[in-house]
Amino acid sequence: MTLTLRFDDGTVRIVSDGDEGASTLAELAADCESLERDERSGGYRAPAYRYADLRAALDDRGVAYRDRVLDTEPLSLSTRYQLREYQQDALTAWHDAGDRGVVELPTGAGKTVLAIAAMAELGVPTLVVVPTIDLLxxxxxxxxxxxxxxxxxxxxGKQRREAITVSTYDSAYLKADDVGGAFGFVVFDEVHHLGGEGYRGIARLLAAPARLGLTATFERPDGAHEAIVDLIGPRAYSLDPDDLAGDHLAEYEIRRIEVDLTSGEREAxxxxxxxxxxxxxxxxxxMNRGSDYRELVKRSGRDPEAREALLAKQRARRIVREADRKVDELGRLLDRHRDDRVIVFTASTDLVYRLSERYLLPAxxxxxxxxxxxxxxxxxxSGEYSRVVTANVLDEGVDVPDANVAVLLAGSGSEREFTQRLGRILRPTEDGPGALLYEVVSEETAEERVAERRR
Structure with missing residues (x-):
């Protein structure tokens, strides 16, 4: 009896050259929900991402098979990096999980270093998938x-495959069907993006048995992180900024400043x-669930009162996010921290340009x-600029230089957004100051609840 595993168009096919093998495959299919009959070949097939599970099932049964799925050759790789203790612990936990799963570490904690160490240890062709051109x-x-x-x-603008290849999520989605058997290891940076329905196809079409997800914020409000668990494995290791502050990340403090609306803003x-x-x-x-807001948007397309309510909500949100006294408070903070490196975060492009013009801030x-x-x-x-103002562009996916002060003039209730913005000021500097994050919140408004939710 001989069984053979092959990769074909985003699937792993298992065929047998004898009746005994066919019987074994039928028994295996009865135990494996992902394995289904393939009438074309007379064998069975499963999604490519189930390749490691199929091998394990065959090995557990002591079934001999020829593996023709991966078209790869071993690589001789080494790294000069010396892992910190927590990085080594994370790598060990990932290995213990079968070289599969997610490592959740704060921004600045060295997730890239961890992945490079994993690549050197495995020594197999690797695809690294990232969300932005900057990260690529x-x-x-x-x-x-x-x-x-x-x-x-x-x-x-490039489409060149090598044994080690870096790709954006968008390009990986387009190429996964063609390169599904070309890599033994895949790294998903900012892996929470993989929860998007379209991007899930990347992981489904790749046969790579070793899978590593990297993120500072794994769980998604929509629950789509559960799909990520199915595609690459569960969370294998996790630390938050408090776990590393003072030793490997900067000590940090969060200060909340409340400002009142002007009389005109309050009335509006x-x-x-x-x-x-x-x-x-x-x-x-x-409005207790995200689906409630979607329902309001849906109704606004046919109900004038629903549309007016939605527009009113947007006006109220804009008033509190762009309040005049927030802008004044920013001036005081910039003056107080004239010798520090400051990133100012807002929630709208219009406010970015308003602040840039008023305080001569690079935007x-x-x-x-x-x-x-x-x-x-x-x-x-380089220090030529000591401050910068942005909306959401620098939250993730961009290599941001070290800063030690962040000012949140406005933002969403997302814990992920808050964690990413905090992470922008946590990289430690030798004998440098601790990190300081200011939340400037409009008093006695719905923004207070938003601030509590993201914390």
Whole structure:
């Protein structure tokens, strides 16, 4: 009896050359929900990401088989990095989980170093998947400096495959079907992105048995992290900023500053809130779940009152996020921290430009070109600029220079967003000051509840 495993179009096919093997396959299929009959070949097939599970099932039964799934050759890799104790603990936990799963570490804790160490230990062709061009370039530079092998790239205008390749999520989605058997190890940086319905196809189509997800914030409000567990494995190791503060990350403090609305802003805010709340009472929508907001948006397409309520909510939110006294308070904070490196976070592009003009701050928004963004960050890194203002662009996926003060003028209730923004100031500097994060909140408004929720 001989069984053979092959990769074909995003699936692993198992075929037998005899009746005994066919019987074994039928028994295996009865125990493995992912294995289904393949009428074309007369054998069975399973999604590519179940490859490791199928091998394990065959090994447990003591069944001999020929493995033709991966078209790879071993690599000789070494790294100069010396892992910190917690990084080694994380790597060991990942190995103990069968070389599968998610490692959750704060921004600045060295997740890239951990992945490079894993690559050196496994010594197999590896695909690294990242969410942005900035991270793609950052990873490529790091890998080129560390390993004496060509580094391939999918994305950023290049489509070149090498034994070690870096790809954006978008390019990996387009290429996964073609390269599903080319890599034995896949690293998903900012792995929470994999929970998006479209991106899940990347992990499904790759046969790579070794899978590592990296993130500072694994759980998603929509629960899609459960899909990630199925695709690459559970959370194998986790630390938060408090676990590393003082030893490997900067000590940090969070200060909340409350400012009142002006009389004109207060009147406009109360009027908008009343319109919004009154509609909720009449419609029976509680806004206790994300689906409630989606229902309101859906109704606004056909119900003029629902549309007015939605617009009122947006007006109220804009008033508290862009309050005049927040802008004044920022001026005082910038003056207080004139010798520090400061990142100012807002929730709207309009406010970024308003602050940039008033305080002569370099601005980065989603409208900022890649070359200009690099120039601003390079000048921030060199010290030519000591402060920068942004909306959501620097939350993740961009190599941000060290800063020690962050000012949150506005944001969502997302714990992920808050953790990512805090992480931007946690990289330790030798004999440097501790990190300080200011939350500036409009008093006696719904923004107070938003601030509590994200904390």
């Amino acid at each position: 370039e950052q990873w490529r530079r790091e890998l080129e400096a560390e390993f004496d092998v060509p580094i391939g790239q999918f994305g950023g 805010y109360e009027e908008a809130q009343e319109t919004f709340v009154d509609y909720l009472k009449r419609s029976g929508i509680s 980065i928004t989603n409208e900022t070109g890649a070359a200009e963004r690099r120039e601003v960050l390079d000048r921030f890194r």
